[in-house]
Amino acid sequence: MPVRSRSQPSWSHAADAEPLAEVAHRGFTLVELLIALTLMSILAAVAIPNMGIGRHQAEAAMQTLGSDLLAAQRMAITRQHDIIVEFDVDQRTIHIVDDANDDGTHQSDEHESSHSLGDGVAFGHGGASSDPIGSGPITFRQRTDGHPSVTFHRDGSASEAGGIYVQSARDLAAGSAEGARLLIVDRATGRASWFRYSGGAWRRGF
Incomplete structure (x- = not known):
């Protein structure tokens, strides 16, 4: 009886790697940047008036x-x-x-x-x-x-x-x-x- 070779599914590593690459390179979203800028503004508003x-x-x-x-x-x-x-x-x-x-x-x-x-x-x-x-x-x-x-x-x-x-x-x-x-x-x-x-x-x- 002929033995069939087992082949790895074509999606196993490639499909997993692509989302990880996207996450690693997507950077900050606009919402995240706005939150960061807001926090910086609050800190500046507290600190700057106290200077002098x-x-x-x-x-x-x-x-x-x-x-x-x-x-x-x-x-x-x-x-x-x-x-x-x-x-x-x-x-x-x-x-x-x-x-x-x-x-x-x-x-x-x-x-x-x-x-x-x-x-x-x-x-x-x-x-x-x-x-x-x-x-x-x-x-x-x-x-x-x-x-x-x-x-x-x-x-x-x-x-x-x-x-x-x-x-x-x-x-x-x-x-x-x-x-x-x-x-x-x-x-x-x-x-x-x-x-x-x-x-x-x-x-x-x-």
Whole structure:
């Protein structure tokens, strides 16, 4: 009886190899690419705003604080009596007191307005070295209501020269010098000069 040779089915390896090759070379689908791009966008949205945010917060607080000091000085000139600016370090707030009787104290019947430094900002300079004006966070020696303060007189002058340090609360807590800012009030003119900490030194301007 003739013996028939057994032959392998023609599809056994070739049919299996083709799908594997297709899987290996098909790459990413459009849906997979879109998912990957979406995840990258989410990560970037979280990470990028945190880069330098403390510096911008401190700059904004310094500008607002400078405007408040200028307004207090102008009030003293316009109303022809003293205006006291108190710095509440713990509450991150300044109080502007209308010292109508020029007695250097805050009476209960004298008008007061309060302004916060803003979210995420505090008085201080973290790891930044102190300016010759003093170590801060507020260098004025005068005290009003238990807080360091400066008085603007009717001629626009200040009661003393002094400095106010501001920085983001996060950088301050970390002991970083990043984003530290300083306002220095001149006694004779009452004007405030702005400084930023850069390269290990205080430099005028933003």
